[in-house]
Amino acid sequence: MRELAAVLGVRPTKQKGQNFVIDANTVRRIVRTAAVRPDDVVVEVGPGLGSLTLALLESADRVVAVEIDDILAAALPATIEARMPERKHRFALVHSDAMLVKELPGPPPTALVANLPYNVAVPVLLTMLDRFPSIERTLVMVQAEVADRLAAKPGNKVYGVPSVKANWYADVKRAGSIGRNVFWPAPNVDSGLVSLVRRAEPVKTTASKSEVFAVVDAAFAQRRKTLRAALSGWAGSAAGAEAALVAAGVSPQARGESLTVEEFAAIAEHKPAAQRPAL
Helix, strand or coil: CHHHHHHHCCCCCCCCCCCEECCHHHHHHHHHHCCCCCCCEEEEECCCCCHHHHHHHHHCCEEEEEECCHHHHHHHHHHHHHHCHHHHHHEEEEECCHHHCCCCCCCCCCEEEEECCHHHHHHHHHHHHHHCCCCCEEEEEEEHHHHHHHHCCCCCCCCCHHHHHHHHHEEEEEEEEECHHHEECCCCCCEEEEEEEECCCCCCCCCCHHHHHHHHHHHHHCCCCCHHHHCHHHHCCHHHHHHHHHHHCCCCCCCHHHCCHHHHHHHHHCCCHHHCCCC
16 A cells, blocks of 8 residues: 555645555454445445455445545556456446535445545535435444444433434444554544444434434534523524423433434424424
């Protein structure tokens, strides 16, 4: 990987959150932990120099890599051709910002496996899960602190917006830790693996995702406040918030960090009529 970077004249940049995995055992561990199957179509975001891409190609039926960097995107097909020519027809590249990708070439993806750029990890993860409902299983490597937040359960001090929104789509759990020395350059933070398995059934609610997420955002914008106070802007008044909470079976004195995604959905269903958008 270092040799390839030298040939390309590439230096990882903080602006793009680039920390390349340069340890072969680590990428193979990620593929094993992701339980990549021979029939999987895997989408990888931020393949960088291609170390994880090559490991995925060894196990999956097809890999689609989404890369924003011009130099890296241009070089990746040649890397696959040189290192794994017998699998090159099972690889596709999308040269784009993952936040802008709305369709992928080939069959629908069944898995997402990625070393996500740490500065945009959560929005990229949630966007991919939302736009590609065929993704059943996800394993992402993110900053350890972000991994803890994503996998946190209600009542945990780091439970927050990422925890609830990820749980809207999937069952989430921590799947391991990664040391700093497997990266180039070595980051100043530890890393963690997060496993997300798509819910067999969506959250049962009459509210839309955007309506539920609006409640979540409001609840955690002032997370030290009771929900009666934190949701007063969302409901139009503190009294309106209390009425919605009581109707949803949630204590107005509770705080957002104690609620499940199902409870946030129930609150969204009881938003005061005066605050609902006109049809």
